[in-house]
Amino acid sequence: MSDTLYIQTDMNVEVDHPQVFLQDVAKLSGSDSKIVDKCRVLPVVNLTPGQPGRYVVSIIDIIHDIQKKEPNLEVTHIGEPSFIITYETEKQEHVFWSWVKAGLVCLVSFFGTAFSIMTFNTDVDINKLFAQVYEQMTGQPAPGFSILEVTYSLGIGLGVLFFFNHFGKKKITQDPTPMQVQMRAYEDDVNNTIIEDINREEAQECGHR
Numbered sequence: 001m002s003d004t005l006y007i008q009t010d011m012n013v014e015v016d017h018p019q020v021f022l023q024d025v026a027k028l029s030g031s032d033s034k035i036v037d038k039c040r041v042l043p044v045v046n047l048t049p050g051q052p053g054r055y056v057v058s059i060i061d062i063i064h065d066i067q068k069k070e071p072n073l074e075v076t077h078i079g080e081p082s083f084i085i086t087y088e089t090e091k092q093e094h095v096f097w098s099w100v101k102a103g104l105v106c107l108v109s110f111f112g113t114a115f116s117i118m119t120f121n122t123d124v125d126i127n128k129l130f131a132q133v134y135e136q137m138t139g140q141p142a143p144g145f146s147i148l149e150v151t152y153s154l155g156i157g158l159g160v161l162f163f164f165n166h167f168g169k170k171k172i173t174q175d176p177t178p179m180q181v182q183m184r185a186y187e188d189d190v191n192n193t194i195i196e197d198i199n200r201e202e203a204q205e206c207g208h209r
Contacts, residue, residue, distance in 0.1 A: 009079040018047040056198040
């Protein structure tokens with residue numbers, strides 16, 4: 001009975017060194033610990049030092065290299081057929097500039113959201129709507145600023161807070177926030193696009209040969 005090696009890879013793996021081994025991009029498991037340790041140090045790719053970027057690797061090439069060294073080994077892969085290696089060099093960023101960037105993002109988000117809410121209220125003429133509702137409910141003309149405006153303002157703030165499920169460093173529930181969901185969906189779309197573009201380029205190169 002031949003030994004089995006299980007390989008699990010993620011769609012995108014980040015490394016900070018140019019010489020990438022299998023243990024840097026995958027989780028390995030098998031019945032023979034010696035074979036697993038040998039496969040851990042299997043070179044996957046040698047990147048150009050100091051040139052960060054994204055590189056697509058096919059799991060077929062990795063399995064082929066493993067079977068060269070271990071012909072009797074059965075390899076089972078769990079994950080995508082191709083994955084991305086993101087090579088990032090270590091950056092030393094000053095704390096001051098980090099706070100400046102965070103502050104700018106907060107200001108843009110705050111004023112951008114406020115502008116969007118104000119343009120929406122102006123577009124639907126919310127003041128006129130509240131005046132009509134107040135007059136229908138009480139039979140008297142609206143004084144200009146009533147309980148409707150107060151509750152509406154509080155409702156917007158609380159609604160945003162509960163919708164984004166986040167306040168400072170604390171989350172209201174354990175569910176991921178809508179921002180996290182959208183960011184993960186965006187990352188998946190970017191990764192799929194990169195892999196598909198590389199596969200198409202390789203297919204075109206093979207077709208011209």
